Amino acid sequence: MATCTFSSKPFLPSLHFSKRPLASISPFSRRISVSASATTATWTPAPLSLVSPATSDSSVFHVVVDLSSSPSLSTSYSAPGQYLQLKISGSESKPAFMAIASPPTVEGRFEFLVKRVPGSTAELVCGLKEGDLVELGPVMGKGFPIERIEGPEAVDTVFIFATGTGISAIRSLIESDFPTNKKADVRLYYGARNLQIMAYQDQFETWESSGVTVVPVLSQPDNSWIGETGYVQNAFLRTKPALNPSSTGVVLCGHKQMAEEITSALVADGVPKDKILMNF
Incomplete structure (x- = not known):
């Protein structure tokens, strides 16, 4: 299912609509x-x-x-x-x-x-x-299993990754009771082709004030762009900070390839797979 309407791209996270088989899904x-x-x-x-x-x-x-x-x-x-x-x-x-x-x-x-x-x-x-x-129709799914990185399983660092309309489900998380301000480091890597198709830019300041560092990543930016470029997973791996695997949590919502590559890299770093969360 996919871009958070659901899409034809390979993964729920990116829940946008598509004529192709239901990622993004x-x-x-x-x-x-x-x-x-x-x-x-x-x-x-x-x-x-x-x-x-x-x-x-x-x-x-x-x-x-x-x-x-x-x-x-x-x-x-x-x-x-x-x-x-x-x-x-x-x-x-x-x-x-x-x-x-x-x-x-x-x-x-x-x-x-x-x-x-x-x-x-x-x-x-x-x-x-x-x-x-x-x-x-009725509300479906269990959503993000946040309890895996909260309470007794609490982590200090949370990396959040979204591509395309997958940002919709991530927005629901950031603006919910998820205690981002109690974490030492919460970073959102949000990928889109360019700023013209990147939603929720007017929310970035509010998200930052709640404790989320927003890192926009553009795959086809214009010449004025000085931020991160390429695909989300590549931008993250280029700039990945030192991390303590046992106190790191991950939330993914977007294209299948992005989710697979991020998961593979962080599991190789020692991040427990049950602390890498998706909403299906």
Whole structure:
């Protein structure tokens, strides 16, 4: 499943919509399509309260669904990284998997980050307006198993990696009760092709103030860019700080190759695999 709407890229994290098989989602999408098909879902109709561009090139949209009349669905969302199916009322388009971008602490609405993929349900959603009805399936998945790096298993250092719309599930984590300000070092490596398609830039300062060091990584920047370049995994490995494997936690949401390469490198460094978290 994929970019946190779900994508055709190989991995849930990147949950964006795609016409290709459900990463950013492949292996995951296949499993969820078997375990939670649209034919068995219970659908809750709800109006949109916001549809607006999330990036300067309008390739990604903020979508907010008003759940004030559906409190049971709102409160069923309990962990960052959970997701659901969404379909358009009255449309025959296939339901799309989307990661919830708002934190569970926000009641009465679900927020999503939707990549506008031509010919997809995602594109139709991006073309809707305030007041239009969509239908939501039940909240699914267990989310990020944060308990593995909290409490008795607490770590001092957390590396967070996101690519594309995978940042939506990461946003839900950062803005939840996850105690970033109690960690010695929390770093978010967020990859996109360029700044024009990088969402949530207006949130970076707030995230930094909560204790998260944000490291944007651009694979195709313009000549004015002086930050990290290339793919997220390469940028991290180039600048990787010294770490204590036993007190390091990792959160991943994005392309399959990124997740695999980061996991391989950090496991080789001695980071326990059960402290490398994904949301499926």
